[in-house]
Amino acid sequence: MVTEPPDPHALLSLAVALAEEAGAVIATRLSGGRVRVDTKSSVVDLVTDVDRAVEALIVERLRAERPADGVVGEEGAERDGESGVRWLIDPIDGTTNFVYGVPAFAVSICAVAGDEPAAGVVLDVPRGERFAAARGGGATRNGERIGVTSKAELPTALLGTGFGYDAAHRARQARALQRVLPAVRDIRRGGSAALDLCWVACGRLDAYYEDGVQPWDTAAGELIVREAGGRVARMDGARPGSVVVASGPALLDPLTRLLAEALHA
Numbered sequence: 001m002v003t004e005p006p007d008p009h010a011l012l013s014l015a016v017a018l019a020e021e022a023g024a025v026i027a028t029r030l031s032g033g034r035v036r037v038d039t040k041s042s043v044v045d046l047v048t049d050v051d052r053a054v055e056a057l058i059v060e061r062l063r064a065e066r067p068a069d070g071v072v073g074e075e076g077a078e079r080d081g082e083s084g085v086r087w088l089i090d091p092i093d094g095t096t097n098f099v100y101g102v103p104a105f106a107v108s109i110c111a112v113a114g115d116e117p118a119a120g121v122v123l124d125v126p127r128g129e130r131f132a133a134a135r136g137g138g139a140t141r142n143g144e145r146i147g148v149t150s151k152a153e154l155p156t157a158l159l160g161t162g163f164g165y166d167a168a169h170r171a172r173q174a175r176a177l178q179r180v181l182p183a184v185r186d187i188r189r190g191g192s193a194a195l196d197l198c199w200v201a202c203g204r205l206d207a208y209y210e211d212g213v214q215p216w217d218t219a220a221g222e223l224i225v226r227e228a229g230g231r232v233a234r235m236d237g238a239r240p241g242s243v244v245v246a247s248g249p250a251l252l253d254p255l256t257r258l259l260a261e262a263l264h265a
Contacts, residue, residue: 009119009134016132019122023125025050048099051074054091069111090107093195106125106192118134118135129142131201148225157185157206169238197246198221198224198225200228201221201225208246209246210243
């Protein structure tokens, strides 16, 4: 059963409320110092009891507020829906930063209606910055409108990127970086794909690319970039369509050409 198309702004209001509640839980647990750390796909792929608790909280709230919606979470939550709306949840994007006390991690929540992101929020918990967008409504940081840079030249562009957890995958990413780094101003590695995308959206980065990201990592951030006037593309990498590239309008084409050479060299 598919109902009337949902209001993106209503979905965003719910996403913001969920992210704020989740952020409060994370902040409380962080200040209390009681965090249990496990591993997932490899010894460098960390997960904590806070990740799992926050995801369970968000799923519980969604079940109460929108029981017909689907849900997919990084830590294993999955539910089919009947409404045509599906929520992509990353309870803590940047878990390694969270574990080490590096202040760069975020709650990322995106509502997808049909096949298109309709509303997304990325809450930078340590900084108290909330990036948000509803389809067609622009992008904001703490309620103020934001926009991407107008950078068009790769040699003076500041890029963000990230690395995977598999050793062989990391080696491929390092080889690609050898070709990318000499062609740009510099590279930043923040440790959170969601925040990297939001930093493109607000002009702290000129562009971002990463090979191997998952939908829950980037869905909200991709929408925020687009609503901030930027462009997002997908390229083949470790698997088909696994590379996300985001930038201002003029930089995307030269960057994707550079990456096509670097990723498949």
